[in-house]
Amino acid sequence: MAFQSLTLLGSTGSIGRQTLDVLRHLKGRIRLAGISAGGRDLELLAQQVVEFQPEMVHIGDESRLGELRARVMTHWSGPMFAGAEGLARIAAEAPADVVLIATVGWAGLPPAMAAIEAGRAIALANKEALVCGGTLLTGAARTRNVPILPVDSEHSAIFQCLHSSPRNEIRKLILTCSGGPFLNSTKEQIDVADADVTLRHPRWKMGNKVTIDSATLMNKGFEVIEAHHLFGIPYDNIEVVIHPQSVVHSLVEFVDGSVLAQLGPTDMRLPIQYALTYPERFPSQIEALNLGKMGSLTFDDPDHGRFPALSLAYAAGRAGGTAPCVLNAANEVAVQLHMEGRIACGAIPRILRGVMEQHRHEQAPSLEKLQTWDRWGRDAAANIAAAL
Numbered sequence: 001m002a003f004q005s006l007t008l009l010g011s012t013g014s015i016g017r018q019t020l021d022v023l024r025h026l027k028g029r030i031r032l033a034g035i036s037a038g039g040r041d042l043e044l045l046a047q048q049v050v051e052f053q054p055e056m057v058h059i060g061d062e063s064r065l066g067e068l069r070a071r072v073m074t075h076w077s078g079p080m081f082a083g084a085e086g087l088a089r090i091a092a093e094a095p096a097d098v099v100l101i102a103t104v105g106w107a108g109l110p111p112a113m114a115a116i117e118a119g120r121a122i123a124l125a126n127k128e129a130l131v132c133g134g135t136l137l138t139g140a141a142r143t144r145n146v147p148i149l150p151v152d153s154e155h156s157a158i159f160q161c162l163h164s165s166p167r168n169e170i171r172k173l174i175l176t177c178s179g180g181p182f183l184n185s186t187k188e189q190i191d192v193a194d195a196d197v198t199l200r201h202p203r204w205k206m207g208n209k210v211t212i213d214s215a216t217l218m219n220k221g222f223e224v225i226e227a228h229h230l231f232g233i234p235y236d237n238i239e240v241v242i243h244p245q246s247v248v249h250s251l252v253e254f255v256d257g258s259v260l261a262q263l264g265p266t267d268m269r270l271p272i273q274y275a276l277t278y279p280e281r282f283p284s285q286i287e288a289l290n291l292g293k294m295g296s297l298t299f300d301d302p303d304h305g306r307f308p309a310l311s312l313a314y315a316a317g318r319a320g321g322t323a324p325c326v327l328n329a330a331n332e333v334a335v336q337l338h339m340e341g342r343i344a345c346g347a348i349p350r351i352l353r354g355v356m357e358q359h360r361h362e363q364a365p366s367l368e369k370l371q372t373w374d375r376w377g378r379d380a381a382a383n384i385a386a387a388l
Contacts, residue, residue: 003097003276007034009111010102011048012041014207015125019100022273025285030276034094039064046071058090087111092118101126104209105332106374109133116140123275125151127226132325133370134229149275154223155230156271157249157262172253173233175223176243178203180215187306191346195339203246203266212335216348221313225324235318242300265289308349321363322373329377330355337385347388354384
């Protein structure tokens with residue numbers, strides 16, 4: 001097996017908890033070298049530290065560092081970091097072969113860069129890192145000769161379908177999308193929906209932020225940008241199809257007309273395990289797919305009129321430079337306002353469009369420039385939202 005040790009960033013979130021479930025299933029084949037969480041669920045983080053005995057621990061909330069240390073001190077002792085700088089430190093310094101980044105939003109980009117620059121492979125469940133800094137990350141990975149392994153089910157599916165196929169054999173990448181809670185909703189219904197409705201995803205159990213992004217299809221738009229950076233495929237050759245059953249996770253069409261699809265249960269532990277055990281496969285704890293009981297599989301084109309966020313993501317990706325970073329920053333603000341009940345769902349793409357119209361993007365930005373534009377995008381989104 002390629003990897004013997006792991007640093008996990010975002011351990012108390014949905015992906016983080018499922019990653020630890022995979023480690024339990026693998027029964028010691030992969031050691032947990034470092035663990036990190038924001039700190040909202042301090043009790044769970046403390047339990048994880050005691051159970052897995054990592055060599056280093058990080059907590060995002062610096063004010064709770066002492067409390068965490070007190071909770072684990074009779075069962076664990078070792079270096080403990082806090083804050084944004086501490087997150088980059090554990091990503092680079094914990095003695096791990098691979099760093100799985102399961103944090104949400106912009107916060108995943110700096111530790112991803114730190115891990116790559118330290119020569120660590122990264123398993124990426126944080127799509128925003130590639131959305132905001134895809135050119136930087138992929139360039140650094142090539143320079144350091146370390147892999148970026150996809151954990152998102154769609155990109156894991158494409159990764160498996162490609163199986164080292166040369167790029168000149170690929171005609172098209174096809175990302176599938178369940179359609180979320182608004183699959184059969186009118187534009188008017190989507191526009192007035194509150195967070196209680198937006199968070200009712202029919203297929204996946206995820207964190208609130210990614211669930212809302214899935215409802216607006218911004219999540220799929222970000223996955224388009226991610227696929228462009230991961231696989232080097234032009235945006236014109238990356239498509240999205242609505243597939244409500246969520247059995248086909250993505251497809252690859254080759255130049256001879258052949259199409260390969262990856263199918264599997266709607267269980268994130270499958271792509272997580274594949275990323276951690278690549279290039280090998282091990283038996284999983286997931287119930288096998290029963291084709292006889294599956295019923296029909298349907299596919300349809302997305303309605304860009306009902307889901308304008310998808311078009312905004314394509315436009316930002318094609319513009320490149322700082323545009324995807326600004327779009328992500330504005331989206332994080334708009335989604336937070338929606339979760340707080342301050343705006344309806346339909347206001348999210350209006351805010352994003354307004355921010356992108358004001359943005360004058362730069363090409364080939366540094367990480368520091370991206371941080372500046374991230375702040376600008378957040379401020380612009382807040383100002384536009386206040387004027388609605």
